[in-house]
Amino acid sequence: PILFVKDLVLKDNGISDQGMAMILEALEAQGGLMSIAIWNNLLGSCSSRRLSVFLTHKDLKQLSLKNPSMDTAAVTDLIEALADAASLVKLELVQIPHLRLDENVTQLCESLAGLDELRHLSLSDNSFKPGHLAQLAALFAEARRLDLRSVDLSFNQLQLIRTKVASSDGLGQLSALNAAESNPVQSKKSKPQKQASDSPSDLQS
Numbered sequence: 001p002i003l004f005v006k007d008l009v010l011k012d013n014g015i016s017d018q019g020m021a022m023i024l025e026a027l028e029a030q031g032g033l034m035s036i037a038i039w040n041n042l043l044g045s046c047s048s049r050r051l052s053v054f055l056t057h058k059d060l061k062q063l064s065l066k067n068p069s070m071d072t073a074a075v076t077d078l079i080e081a082l083a084d085a086a087s088l089v090k091l092e093l094v095q096i097p098h099l100r101l102d103e104n105v106t107q108l109c110e111s112l113a114g115l116d117e118l119r120h121l122s123l124s125d126n127s128f129k130p131g132h133l134a135q136l137a138a139l140f141a142e143a144r145r146l147d148l149r150s151v152d153l154s155f156n157q158l159q160l161i162r163t164k165v166a167s168s169d170g171l172g173q174l175s176a177l178n179a180a181e182s183n184p185v186q187s188k189k190s191k192p193q194k195q196a197s198d199s200p201s202d203l204q205s
Contacts, residue, residue: 017044052081
């Protein structure tokens with residue numbers, strides 16, 4: 001029987017940049033890959049380019065990157081490519097080096113704004129500053145094409161945003177999307193009745 005892979009999980013493998021690129025290239029030729037999880041591995045110039053190509057595939061529904069070894073150029077290429085990831089339903093970008101750079105946060109917001117199918121987003125532990133979270137808050141409040149069900153912004157400076165942009169409509173949406181797990185979904189036009197907890201909900205499947 002022909003091996004057909006739908007879910008790729010690579011965690012703590014010590015794979016080289018070329019090796020990772022070869023794996024992704026082979027799976028791209030196969031087609032039909034629905035989810036990719038790469039944790040604690042190298043994503044260099046070769047493998048990050050192959051990954052960016054995957055983002056344009058209609059079959060890819062989930063992408064999870066946690067603590068990859070990436071340089072600034074690779075991160076920039078990746079978040080630019082996200083704009084074409086029209087089929088993504090779940091996206092996790094956790095502990096991504098250089099994602100906190102101002103220009104990368106701006107590009108990330110622009111890329112996310114057009115993802116119609118995206119429902120679950122995790123951007124935890126990226127050392128975002130309050131100004132970056134204000135940008136994300138504005139995105140959640142104003143991007144008409146986004147229909148998120150859950151957002152995880154844990155281990156960022158979320159508590160500081162309240163004193164910096166306390167009057168922002170975007171703050172209300174950011175708080176709503178990080179409400180208690182018992183009520184994870186809020187309408188974009190609804191206003192929160194109470195101050196949200198600092199602990200956001202877990203990213204839901």
